[in-house]
Amino acid sequence: MTKIFLNSTYQNNNSLEFWYINKHLDKNNLKSIICWLVSQYGGQRAGAVLENLKRLGFEQAIQAGVSIGAGDITPPPIRDIFVPATGQRVLGTSRHYHLGQLTGEEKAQQAIDGWFSATELLSSAIISHFNNFDKISPIHIMAFSGARGNITQVRQLIGIRGLMLDPIGKIITSPIRASFREGLTVTEYLISAYGARKGLVDTALRTANAGYLTRRLIDVLQDVVILQIDCGPLGTEGCFITDFKDETGNILVSLKKRLLGRVTAEPLKIGKTTIIRNTEINQTLAKIIAKLYPNGVYVRSPITCGISLGQLSRNGVCQLCYGWDLSLGDLVELGEAVGIIAAQSIGEPGTQLTMRTFHTGGVVSGQALDRLRASGAGRAIFPQSIPGRLVRANGGIIGFILYEKCTLIISCPNGVRTNYEFPRGVVLLIRHGQWIHPMQELAQTIDEIQLNRIGWQKRPYRISSQFSGLLYSRNQNNKTKNLWILSYSRFNQKTYKTTFGLNYKGDWFGNQSKTGLSLEFQHKNFGLISGLDTFQINQKHIKLRLEPGKIVENSIRSGKNLKKRFNNDGRIRSWSRQKITIQKIGSLLTPQSKKVSTYYGIRIEPGFYLGELTFYTPVAGDIVQALPKIEAFFEARSYQSFHRGLTQGFYTLIKLGFSQYFSAMSALRSTQQYIRNAVQLLYLEQGIYINDRHIELVVSQIGLIMLTDEGKKLSELDYNQPLTLITVCEALFISSIIKTNPIYEPVIIGITKAALIKNGFLGPASFQETVKVLTKAAIEGQEDRITGLKESIILGQPVSIGTIWCNESNYLTLS
Known part of the structure; x- marks a missing residue:
């Protein structure tokens, strides 16, 4: 019935061709349809459809009257069997610990791993129970509509709450076995208070950190505007784009998705047709390129844009290096304040996701280990001998790592045989001839743990009697x-x-x-x-x-x-x-x-002190723990490894005979792309995808050239301030005037320092260190050309973006 009403929404709109939607429309599918409408019919005609959709949603929500009653909360029958069995299995690890077969941390990890797997299996059982027996349950309708709620909250309501987090993000090994439907004991209520307190603390305190990161990004990007159509020969190289993968090789973002809205930096051969350079990549072209060039292609990028590399008058990027305006699905307009958009796009997820812990009550969530479980009972049979060796796997479990792929046959009592294929590198947890129980774990990956929102923290452990x-x-x-x-x-x-x-x-x-x-x-x-x-x-x-x-x-x-x-x-x-x-x-x-x-x-x-060992303990890796890592990359903290790689790469190219310009640019671009990928991975671990161009705009502002002692003679020119940190293009421009080659090396500075050394003094003074910035400006007699948004707002002038920028194009040319 909903499909009939929904499709009538499109049919009643005379400006659109009628087409029938025959799929489950959750939030993601609805987003895809809206994007398709905008790209096919434009914003105005798609807006009429969205108005009808809004009216349809309100009308149907009023008539449905969905609510939750106590009778709707029916736990699946397997819960009463599965939870006690998991408790007994975890309790068995205490005996191995007292026998000295497990360390204290391995015992804790086995408990965490066992209960985490139990909650994941129980979540699957809840979904199966709803789909088979109670599809029209209000809980099922709301949780799986994609609008509000998820399976984690449903599991707490009718399954078990599971593992909780303490205020510092460490996982408490004692789970809450009860659900909200049956009620919590006094002990479970106290354990639950840890998670509730963490949610309140994160919302009150950690949100300020995310907001401060957004403020710094705004200050460093507030003057980045689309200045011209093409930056010329300086931005011809581009960046290499391929599938975005994690450390294990899993594709997190496909090449097709990363190519959408970019501009080609080189000609591409597609059959008998050649796609010329500077071609916009739409949905169809992205699909074709990803299929024919699976290893990746070069596209225009803000990192290699000639304007951002060193225009002395005003900061910005060109249309072709930026690409599409993601809100319109078309090439970005001249004068668009893409810097502000990039800063908000990066900072907003951190601000919002600090409250995720508050909504889930501090419950650990994520993805379980890559494991294979038996579908039924039977005898394990390996047809042939398998090369490998015994290893101590996750949580102190003794397993057998495979050197080659193998086949396992489970022979059931009724004569049915089930075959399992194991690839090389998997750890087997069973033996030949062993009796296998239903849902028993057969194998797992060699990785210690692969959880989306659980990380590992290295720390020493004191052993005492x-x-x-x-x-x-x-x-x-x-x-x-x-x-x-x-x-x-x-x-x-x-x-x-x-x-x-x-x-x-x-x-x-x-x-x-x-x-x-x-x-x-x-x-x-x-x-x-x-x-x-x-x-x-x-x-x-x-x-x-x-x-x-x-x-x-x-x-x-x-x-x-x-x-x-x-x-x-x-x-x-x-x-x-x-x-x-x-x-x-x-x-x-x-x-x-x-x-x-x-x-x-x-x-x-x-x-008595017996010794010390180092171990990795699991901690919650939510956005609260990810924000300091993201900030460390943007601020270019000294302990980050890319500093050493930047310097080594630069001097390696110098020793090979390359010019200073080529060596500096190559080292800078490779380091900037490394920072882009590292920040992107931190957000993807939280289930958030930020378009690469937003991060590229930030890293394009923090890569500069630092003059050495021999190169400081450039500061003797008639400039307003000593040129200690300059761009590569500025170094080339000045060296062509004084007929000498300055000695410099590439550096990555933090966003705070990048905001403070911008041209002018009004913007940096309104950011931080006001007295220092104004005093230095007064002593050196600095000028401020009022090219940024903040400076215009401070003086009450119209900001030079959008239509105002078009009217002031002559002024920008003279500048």
């Missing part, structure tokens, strides 16, 4: 070792009776072996061992050989295939016919390192 005793070590393998501490407190000694009971459960008993039987040894002090395929008993009496001083490693073997398990590791203190006294041992898994204590046999007390 939790109790007193004697310290000694036992090597597990060539990479790890166990530090064991014998506790001498008499309260930590355990006593076991020496009479062991053997109970057999089965239909057959004898002195022969039989496959498929299960033996269970039962005693109140021991655990159970079952599920043995074969077991052989050749004697009626089983003896345990124990001696005082012997280390009991949680089990004692005597006879063939017999294992008795104790609750704790320990050293046998005394032994008699009536009892065995075992001294408790605590163990810590530590790597072989010079930072771990090697003084064994000494008596230690609680809190």
Whole structure:
């Protein structure tokens, strides 16, 4: 019915050809249709359709009357099974930790990984439950309409809240297992308060950081305007554009999407047709170029624009280097203030997304590890031997990394066989002949973790003793070792009776072996061992050989295939016919390192320093954590690696015999493109795509030339201020006058410094360091030509953009 109403909206508009829409119209699809309407029919005719769409939306929303009632909140049945099973599986990691098989951080990571996977699977189960049983539920309609809400909020409502964040972004390993429908316990309410507090703190405090970044971008870009149609021969090179990929090779932004709205910088051969240079790339042409040139092409860019490289009069870019106006789908107009648009486009997502934590309540969200799970139960069969080796995978799990691709067959009891293909580099978590349960994890990638909004933070971890005793070590393998501490407190000694009971459960008993039987040894002090395929008993009496001083490693073997398990590791203190006294041992898994204590046999007390190790702990990588990284690139912090690469690249080209101009320009452009890609990746990790041209406008303003001591003779010319930082074109222009080659090197300065060294003094003085800027301007007798937007507003003059710029074109030419 909605499709009929919606298509009638287009049919009733006589100015458009009628066409029928037969697809689910969420926010993204509606955006695509609006863009298509604007490009095909223009803004005026598309505006009439949008008016009808707005009226249709209001009318249908009033008649629908969608609301939420308690009866609409029905959790899927699998929730009651899945959540307790995950809790038991995570609880099992504590036993491995106490045995010294896991470090504390690996135990925490396994807990985080297990609950994160559980919430993802539960989210999929909720979607499947709605699609199959309750499609017209108000919750389903609202959450999946694309207008408001998402699956994360629905999961908290009817599934589980899951893992939470503390105020500094660290993940709390204890999840909230309840949903809002059933209510939270007191403990869960306190844990939930962490996330709520983080949302309030981020909204109140972190929004200021995003706003300050926007202000700095505005100041550095406020005078960047479209000045002319073509910048001439200086901007002919362009930038190389290809698919934007992450470190693992996954395509984040396609070449087709990046090419849309750009202008070609070189002729392109398409069949028998040649696309000349300076051709606008529309939707159709972008699709063809991406198909014929998958490795990328050169396009015009603000980074290589001749105007931005060093025009002495006014800052700006040309039409062809900028490309389309993204709001109109056509070539940008002369006089357009593209700098202000770029600054707002980069700063606005940071301002808005700081409140994302507030809306989701501090719940961890993202994408789970790349894993493969079994679709059903069966026996695992590998048809052939597989080359590889054992590795310690994510969270301390022992896996088998594949050197070549392999095939796994899971044979079900009903005779059905399922084949799985694993590529090279995958870590297998199962063995040949192992029984596989439904949804059991079969393999995972070798990467430690690949979460969209979860990062890793490197930090040292201090290892200290939790109790007193004697310290000694036992090597597990060539990479790890166990530090064991014998506790001498008499309260930590355990006593076991020496009479062991053997109970057999089965239909057959004898002195022969039989496959498929299960033996269970039962005693109140021991655990159970079952599920043995074969077991052989050749004697009626089983003896345990124990001696005082012997280390009991949680089990004692005597006879063939017999294992008795104790609750704790320990050293046998005394032994008699009536009892065995075992001294408790605590163990810590530590790597072989010079930072771990090697003084064994000494008596230690609680809190004794044993060593230090470095680990990576997961933290929430939302926009709040990404903003300082983005700011560090824009401000060109000294610890950023691109500074060293810029200098090394410049002097490498000089040693190869290239000119100073070519070396400086090549090093600058490669570094600017590196910064563009790094900032783009930080935003894409948050699910935000910012057009490359906006970031390119920023980096074009922060790449300059720094004169060395020999080159400072240029400042002796009749200029208003010492030319310490200039552009390459200015250096070429001045050297042609004084007939000498200045010595300089390329540098990347921050946006704050770039705003303060702009021509004039009104703009920098209104930004920051007002007294310093005005004092320097007064001493040096500086002039301000009032070319920027801020200067015009301060003096109450019309800003020189848009139609006013067209009327003042003669003034710009004279300048």
